[in-house]
Amino acid sequence: xxxxxxxxxxxxxxxxxxxxxxxxxxxxxxxxxxxxxxxxxxxxxxxxxxxxxxxxxxxxxxxxxxxxxxxxxxxxxxxxxxxxxxxxxxxxxxxxxxxxxxxxxxxxxxxxxxxxxx
Amino acid sequence: xxxxxxxxxxxxxxxxxxxxxxxxxxxxxxxxxxxxxxxxxxxxxxxxxxxxxxxxxxxxxxxxxxxxxxxxxxxxxxxxxxxxxxxxxxxxxxxxxxxxxxxxxxxxxxxxxx
Numbered sequence: 001x002x003x004x005x006x007x008x009x010x011x012x013x014x015x016x017x018x019x020x021x022x023x024x025x026x027x028x029x030x031x032x033x034x035x036x037x038x039x040x041x042x043x044x045x046x047x048x049x050x051x052x053x054x055x056x057x058x059x060x061x062x063x064x065x066x067x068x069x070x071x072x073x074x075x076x077x078x079x080x081x082x083x084x085x086x087x088x089x090x091x092x093x094x095x096x097x098x099x100x101x102x103x104x105x106x107x108x109x110x111x112x113x114x115x116x117x118x
Numbered sequence: 119x120x121x122x123x124x125x126x127x128x129x130x131x132x133x134x135x136x137x138x139x140x141x142x143x144x145x146x147x148x149x150x151x152x153x154x155x156x157x158x159x160x161x162x163x164x165x166x167x168x169x170x171x172x173x174x175x176x177x178x179x180x181x182x183x184x185x186x187x188x189x190x191x192x193x194x195x196x197x198x199x200x201x202x203x204x205x206x207x208x209x210x211x212x213x214x215x216x217x218x219x220x221x222x223x224x225x226x227x228x229x230x231x232x
Contacts, residue, residue: 042222042224042225043209043222045219045220048219056219089161091163093163101215103149103150103151103170103171103213103214103215104151104168104170106153106165106168107165107220108165109155109162109163109164109165110162111160111161111162112161112162112163114161
């Protein structure tokens, strides 16, 4: 079975440009998560969706960041305009169903997108 | 508030030896789960093992086992017979029935020496 697919794997862009990161979750998974990983802050949850609906976006840094999930098999994370401090590895993860009553449910991560904003 | 502590920024182990990576947690929730992930240099996050707070036995998955000490709030990962491919960052994470999200620790970088 295919795991979580992310594209692109690497992105280099200039400050002020728009960046779009893409994610395809594992088929049958109903929950999708976007994380950012930096040396200084570690892994941070940006936003997550249940059944294509955003549930918690409190981790989204600011209005420059937006995420969508138009259907069960695709999500995007957009940064506009990008800034050098956005340079990080962005992970997408999915799980069967992210529910408080199912603690043992784990998340499966994609390979990540390494973003460098010059 | 929930918190995960991994006090070992880096660890070295000789190939074929066993190694223990420490993880302590803080939560007031009675029901929670603890997870370990491996992140090799290629960058992906790989799920290794899970331990539930009410599980009676320590979790095991192949060469990975969890030394779960609930009273001490620790969930240390034990890797037996280390291999060169075990060199990676290892993250401990937790979620509870009250908290909605994963809480990750800062990670431990393990280096396996030939």
